[in-house]
Amino acid sequence: MAKVIIVEDDIELRESLIDYLTQCGHDLQGAGSAIEFYQTLSREEFDVVILDVNLPHYDGLSVAAHLSESSDAAIIVMTVQGAIADRVRGYKAGADLYMVKPVDCEELAAAVVALSKKRRKSDRAPEPGGGVWRLHLSEFQLTAPSGRCVDLTRNEVRVMELVSAQAGAIVSRGDLMQFISKGSIDPDSRALDAAISRLRSKVQAECQATLPLQTVQNAGFVFAGDIRMV
Incomplete structure (x- = not known):
């Protein structure tokens, strides 16, 4: 069973969809406007949000954009606007x-089930360690959230030290190369990319986890995770 809210200003359509999805075993609520939806959202959480585009006060796409940033609820947009650009x-x-309206109720019900299952999978319990990576500077080791460790080379420790210190922010290629090698290596060379590729592969093999050290094209690198230096 999924907890679903339908945001639709057409009362007859809203109620008919609520009735159908309730008969399918889901927990349904309805809202007639974006403001009414936001008021409900401040009190409750939903597995799936079904949004009309043409809503009073705020359009459904602006609501979807807000939801995608602030909630992990699955979003179904339901509208008469069916062009590719839309x-x-x-x-x-x-x-x-x-x-695209008119929506087939059976298809909508199937979509609700599929999306709510995907959401539940993404909400599984976090790995031991609370999702935190730990960089042990003195021991030249990196510990994944699972608790598995990998030994690092001196340069790999230096890479992780700088990106950890600026976790969530982009570290430029030049800054990283200067920190590692004191400027003795050309920041435009591919040596840095090769080193980071080897580091990712090592972590994957030893820790069975993906190192969230991401390449930002034409900018540098960012550690998109929670990490502590110890």
Whole structure:
């Protein structure tokens, strides 16, 4: 069973969809406007949000964009606007599924089940260690959230030291190369990319985990995770 809210200003359509999905075994609520939805959202959480685009006060795409940033609820956009450009805008706003009215109730019910299952998988219990990576500077080791450790080379420790100190922020290639080698290596060379590729592969092999050290094209690197230096 999924907890679902339908944000639709057409009362008859809203109530008919609520009735159908309730008969399918889901927990349903309805809202007639974006403001009413936001008021409900401040009190409750939902597995799936079904959004009309043409809503009073705020349009459904702006609501979808807000939801995609602030909630892990699955988003189904439901509208009469079926052009490719409209669909693209919907997906860019954060829709998991874009459905064109008139919507088939059976298809909508199937989508609710599929998206709520995906959400539950993403909500599984966190790994031991609370999702935190730990860099042991003196021991030249990196510990994954699972508790598995990997030994690092001196340069790998230096890479992790700088990106850990600026976790969540982009570290430029030049700054990273200067920190590692005191400027003796050309920051435009591929040596840094090769070193980071080897580091990622080592962590994957030893820790069975993906190192969240991401390449930002034409900018540098960012550690997109929680890490502590100890």
